[in-house]
Amino acid sequence: MRILVTGGAGYIGSHTVRQLIAGGHDVTVFDNLRYGHRQAVPAERLVVGDLRDIDHLDHLLVVERVEAVVHFAASTSVPESVKAPAEYYTNNLVYSLQLLDRCRRNGVGKFVFSSTAAVYGLPDYGVPDAVPIREDAKKVPVNPYGATKLAFERALEDYSFAYPFGYCALRYFNAAGAAEDGAIGEDHTPETHLIPIVIQAATGKRPHVEIFGTDYNTPDGTCVRDYVHVDDLAAAHVLALGKLGPGKRLTYNVGIGRGYSVREVIATVEAVSGLTVPVKEGVRRDGDPPVLVAAADRLRAELGWAPKYTNLRAIVETAWRWHKAHPDGFGG
Ligand code: UDP
Numbered sequence: 624m625r626i627l628v629t630g631g632a633g634y635i636g637s638h639t640v641r642q643l644i645a646g647g648h649d650v651t652v653f654d655n656l657r658y659g660h661r662q663a664v665p666a667e668r669l670v671v672g673d674l675r676d677i678d679h680l681d682h683l684l685v686v687e688r689v690e691a692v693v694h695f696a697a698s699t700s701v702p703e704s705v706k707a708p709a710e711y712y713t714n715n716l717v718y719s720l721q722l723l724d725r726c727r728r729n730g731v732g733k734f735v736f737s738s739t740a741a742v743y744g745l746p747d748y749g750v751p752d753a754v755p756i757r758e759d760a761k762k763v764p765v766n767p768y769g770a771t772k773l774a775f776e777r778a779l780e781d782y783s784f785a786y787p788f789g790y791c792a793l794r795y796f797n798a799a800g801a802a803e804d805g806a807i808g809e810d811h812t813p814e815t816h817l818i819p820i821v822i823q824a825a826t827g828k829r830p831h832v833e834i835f836g837t838d839y840n841t842p843d844g845t846c847v848r849d850y851v852h853v854d855d856l857a858a859a860h861v862l863a864l865g866k867l868g869p870g871k872r873l874t875y876n877v878g879i880g881r882g883y884s885v886r887e888v889i890a891t892v893e894a895v896s897g898l899t900v901p902v903k904e905g906v907r908r909d910g911d912p913p914v915l916v917a918a919a920d921r922l923r924a925e926l927g928w929a930p931k932y933t934n935l936r937a938i939v940e941t942a943w944r945w946h947k948a949h950p951d952g953f954g955g
Contacts, residue, residue, distance in 0.1 A: 630695030632659025691733035741769030766910030789871030796878030801945030808945030810952030836907035849878035878917025
């Protein structure tokens with residue numbers, strides 16, 4: 624299949640691009656390299672461009688005779704979205720809608736979208752079985768990031784009823800880890816994600832990790848998240864592309880169905896690295912739901928998704944290897 628991958632040089636994008644290429648697909652990566660890394664994708668596949676440049680994208684859709692778009696390019700930080708909603712609505716909604724409409728006009732009938740567990744907002748803890756979160760749970764995002772992703776999911780759904788078009792929205796829980804062979808991994812600037820931050824604190828690259836809130840109503844008072852290995856997450860995109868066709872409306876959680884607290888993440892990094900992590904207990908971060916754990920059985924049942932990494936330790940081991948080999952990320 625001829626596939627355009629926006630944001631394909633980023634963390635989840637680059638792991639997905641590798642699997643698509645390995646699967647024999649003809650992949651064009653479109654990335655502005657603001658967060659993505661040139662070294663993370665084969666040079667001959669990369670087109671450097673910005674999502675706002677819709678004519679550039681349109682040109683690629685036509686000349687590359689694109690059959691499917693996998694759309695990663697987005698602003699992706701929950702706390703940043705609270706401070707800069709304008710950027711999030713513009714990048715994640717306005718530019719994504721432009722792309723979607725060019726897909727329609729150019730007859731691109733398959734679209735895989737990077738959505739997020741943040742679409743759910745606060746799980747309805749009063750309701751029995753509210754956690755793990757099922758795809759049909761109520762969706763009331765508590766931050767602009769989640770709101771922009773949910774709005775675009777809605778546009779996809781409406782398009783799929785009116786046009787010859789099918790989509791898959793993958794609601795990521797917490798992507799983590801690095802490719803098993805250590806070729807690519809996680810490198811964000813600035814880094815905001817827990818596992819790389821804890822590893823940096825373990826290795827002395829930062830003075831400590833600050834725990835954002837210790838007074839949540841969770842077993843140890845810290846937030847609980849469902850960490851899913853980036854290669855398992857990438858595999859979900861490949862499976863989704865295989866299922867898509869006109870009128871298909873697919874929406875899946877991508878998580879392993881098990882939650883770990885911030886303190887458990889820190890303890891796991893200590894166990895894997897043999898190092899001590901300096902910790903500072905801090906206040907809650909804006910926009911953080913206390914618990915986000917996926918009900919992940921729909922993806923397994925319908926697409927045959929079978930994650931290779933089913934516990935946090937196995938995921939952290941791959942992250943640790945990548946960070947030890949690349950202390951300065953792709954720049955090192
Ligand atoms: N977190 C933390 N300290 C940090 C970074 C993150 O305590 O320096 C917490 C954060 O509040 C959340 C969890 O770790 O509860 C995972 O955060 P991350 O930013 O990795 O992913 P998110 O869940 O926001 O997508």
